[in-house]
Structure formats: structure tokens, C-alpha cells
Amino acid sequence: NAGVMQNPRHLVRRRGQEARLRCSPMKGHSHVYWYRQLPEEGLKFMVYLQKENIIDESGMPKERFSAEFPKEGPSILRIQQVVRGDSAAYFCASSPRHTGVADTQYFGPGTRLTVL
Amino acid sequence: GQQVMQIPQYQHVQEGEDFTTYCNSSTTLSNIQWYKQRPGGHPVFLIQLVKSGEVKKQKRLTFQFGEAKKNSSLHITATQTTDVGTYFCAGRSTNAGKSTFGDGTTLTVKP
Numbered sequence: 001n002a003g004v005m006q007n008p009r010h011l012v013r014r015r016g017q018e019a020r021l022r023c024s025p026m027k028g029h030s031h032v033y034w035y036r037q038l039p040e041e042g043l044k045f046m047v048y049l050q051k052e053n054i055i056d057e058s059g060m061p062k063e064r065f066s067a068e069f070p071k072e073g074p075s076i077l078r079i080q081q082v083v084r085g086d087s088a089a090y091f092c093a094s095s096p097r098h099t100g101v102a103d104t105q106y107f108g109p110g111t112r113l114t115v116l
Numbered sequence: 117g118q119q120v121m122q123i124p125q126y127q128h129v130q131e132g133e134d135f136t137t138y139c140n141s142s143t144t145l146s147n148i149q150w151y152k153q154r155p156g157g158h159p160v161f162l163i164q165l166v167k168s169g170e171v172k173k174q175k176r177l178t179f180q181f182g183e184a185k186k187n188s189s190l191h192i193t194a195t196q197t198t199d200v201g202t203y204f205c206a207g208r209s210t211n212a213g214k215s216t217f218g219d220g221t222t223l224t225v226k227p
Contacts, residue, residue, distance in 0.1 A: 033214065042219035043159065043204065056213055091158055103208060103215065104149060107158045 002027065004094050004108035005074075012114045019079040019086070021111045025094030031055075032075045033093045033105060034067060043091065049075060082115045089113075118143050118209045122218035130226050135192040137221035139205035146210045148181055148188045153220070154201040162190075195225050 005024040013019050025032050030051055035043040045059040049069040060067065064082075069075040079086055089112050093105035119142040129135050139148065147166045151159040163172055165181035165188060172179045178191045188207070192199055202222045206215040 035217075040222075042202075043217045045214075045217065048214050093159075103147070104161050104164055105159075105206070105215070106161060107151075110158050 004029075004092060004106050006090075006092050006108035006111050008111060009109060010112045010114070012116060013082050014116050015083055016081050019082050019113055019115075021077040021079075021090050021092075021113070023075040023077070023092030023094075023108055025075070025092075026106055029094035029096050029106070031095045031097060031103075032069050033095075034075075034077050035091045035093065037089045037091060037110075039088075046077070079113075082113075084115045087113055087115045118207075118212055118216045120205060120207050120216045120218040122205060122221050124221055125219065126222050126224075128224045128226065129195050131197060132194050135195050135199070135223055137190050137203050137205075137223075139188045139190075139207070139218050141186045141207045141209065141216075143186070143209040143212075145185050145207040147215075148205055148207045149215060150179060150188075150190055151204045151206065152201050153204065157201075159204060192223075195223070197225050197227055199223060200225050 007022050032049045034046040037043050047060045047067045048056040064080045066078045089110045091110045092108045095103050095105050121140045123138050149164045150162040153159045163179050168185050169183045170181040176193045180189045202220040204217050204220045206217045208215040
């Protein structure tokens, strides 16, 4: 019973390149959340998705960032034209649904993005 | 929007001392969850509280949900070095579509 999987675990990009972060939720989970964490800081919510739908993207920067969760395959967080300030750990979490006791979020190991 | 605040931000204790972190919400919550993140690791779910005044225990950890369902606490008795990490609460208000995380309390334990 695999947990939430994220890849790559570490990603190095030069300024101006694109970064693609992948997240496979736990089996049976249809809700995915993305968070960004800077060193020594808390979890900053970015976006909440269900299959083929963006439910809440209030934490996502308006430019350069996008997310999707297609019907088949993993959820993707895409950062275009990366800048040094994008360097952070990006965590994905999944839950079976968002109401009641079943909205516990299970986190993946994260992707550490370094922008040179 | 919903705000979830945690205090203190940092806590340094001597091994064997007790530790408490507090979580306060600007709105009434339908549930609250607690997570622990070890240094260099990812957040791991600890527990969920749903009922007003609920108290749950996990070995040396005691979790409480306030009567008004707007605050919660995590208390660790006789801390050990394995308790180091950042403890996050996450609360979901009745009308919200998702939980909101507090900024966490980072615990360091001196042996």
C-alpha cells in the first residue's frame, strides 16, 4: 500500500528554466494539495485539486505557476522561468475526500528545488 | 479568510521537561488535525479531533480540542530527543473546502 509518491526528490534548475514536479496520490485518494516550504518556515498552501478540476488555487502565484491533476496520471506542479526565490521544498498531500473525518492529508516526501 | 495561529514559534526544552503547543483559529472548526515534521522530513499525520472538548492520548502525547472548537493543544510529557521536530496543527472551518495549517511550533530537546 504505497504512500504518496513525489518525483524527483531533488531538482536543480538554472534561472529561466522550467521545473516540473510530479505527485502520485495514495491509492483511492482523489484530492491533491500542493504546499511550498521555505527553510525554517511553515507550510504555505498553493493549490487544491480534484481529478481534472482545480478547486482552490488561492495560494498559487498568478504568474509562472500552474497545476493540473489529469484523469490519468500524476498531478503536476509546473513552474516556468524559475527564479532563485522559487528554491524551496514542495510537498504534495492527498486525501480520500475533503469532508468529515476523511480529509486527513497524507504527505509525500517532497521535492527539493534548487535554482542556481 | 480563516486564520490558524500557533504559539510558540520555537520551544527549547531540556530532555525530561514537558512541552505544550497551542493552536487558535479565527473561526469555529469542524475538525483539527496535528502533524509532526522531523528535520529534513515531511509532515506526518498524528491525530484528528472532531468533538467539542475531546481529549486523545498517544503515549506521552495528549491532544485537546477546546469546548468552543476554536482552539487546540498538544502536550508532550517528559520530552525525549526523538520528539524534536516541528508540530503543525491544521483546522478546517465549517464552510471551508480545505484545512488551513498553522505556522508550526519547532521543538528542540537538549539531552
